[in-house]
Amino acid sequence: LTGCRDSAATFAAWVAKRDAGIAYLAATGRSISEARRVLAQWSLPEPEVFITSVGSEIWRRSAPGQYERCAKFAALLDKEWDRAEVEDVLRAQDLKPQPVYEQRRWKISYMGTAEEADNIRDRLYEHRLSARVVASHGRFIDVLPRAAGKANAIRFVAREFGLDLADCVACGDSGNDLDMLTRCGRAIVPSNAFDEIASLTRPGLYRSKAPHALGVLEGLEQLGMAQSAVARTMAE
Missing domain, CATH: 3.40.50.1000 (HAD superfamily/HAD-like)
Incomplete structure (x- = not known):
């Protein structure tokens, strides 16, 4: 708009x-x-x-x-969301976090490309963690609850x-x-x-x-x- x-x-x-x-x-x-x-x-x-x-x-x-x-x-989002565990798993990816004001209870945000977003999806899948990974604007990645x-x-x-x-x-x-x-x-x-x-x-x-x-x-x-x-x- x-x-x-x-x-x-x-x-x-x-x-x-x-x-x-x-x-x-x-x-x-x-x-x-x-x-x-x-x-x-x-x-x-x-x-x-x-x-x-x-x-x-x-x-x-x-x-x-x-x-x-x-x-x-x-409450719906909380059912399958373990923010701390997701962050722990992704810490090894050496990702650059977005500013602290962009981090929310149900949103973990990084700087990165669509290819890096694919790597995050693979990493979470390997650890059987339920999450949604969204890439946008060619430089932002957001990790959210599946719901x-x-x-x-x-x-x-x-x-x-x-x-x-x-x-x-x-x-x-x-x-x-x-x-x-x-x-x-x-x-x-x-x-x-x-x-x-x-x-x-x-x-x-x-x-x-x-x-x-x-x-x-x-x-x-x-x-x-x-x-x-x-x-x-x-x-x-």
């Missing part, structure tokens, strides 16, 4: 005027505090629900300007609306979006997407000609969820 202020402003207008039957969720690799900071920086509206830290935390609005982490989702991930978190929230993943539209541009772009009913990829998802093909995938929020609205227009006038205004 970020990258163009005019596009962000028009997306914000769409959120404010969208059909009442459309829920707006933000799924991000960032922590809740960082996600809120970035949305404020770009004058983008906060959603009812944040899915943060690469789908390892769900935060619901509990009061104006306040969010509460979902305890039920946290985490953006798609699993979206499905968890969707069920509360009486929906499933087939009823959801995912918009994303990097490797940590890959699971939701693959598993949601429809997917939108803006033109500024990273090469790591360039080969993604599937029914229901729309690749926008426009970048950033304009690309999101272009895809929503194709689905009949945004008026063509909105996209034209943004293009102008």
Whole structure:
């Protein structure tokens, strides 16, 4: 959504005027505090629900300007997650950790390539440890509980609306979006997407000609969820 202020402003207008039957969720690799900071920086509206830290935390609005982490989702992740054991096994890999503020209870984050992410998967498999390894932006690696991930978190929230993943539209541009772009009913990829998802093909995938929020609205227009006038205004 970020990258163009005019596009962000028009997306914000769409959120404010969208059909009442459309829920707006933000799924991000960032922590809740960082996600809120970035949305404020770009004058983008906060959603009812944040899915943060690469789908390892769900935060619901509990009061104006306040969010509460979902305890039920946290308990689900705890069932097969031994953070200390995972860290011990990976210590021998000589990996460079991301900054401490990127480390979360259900997310261990390193700097590294997709090839190094494959090595981590192999190492964890050898030790029979259940975890999900996500590579993104060509330089980040996140290790999560198997039950985490953006798609699993979206499905968890969707069920509360009486929906499933087939009823959801995912918009994303990097490797940590890959699971939701693959598993949601429809997917939108803006033109500024990273090469790591360039080969993604599937029914229901729309690749926008426009970048950033304009690309999101272009895809929503194709689905009949945004008026063509909105996209034209943004293009102008």
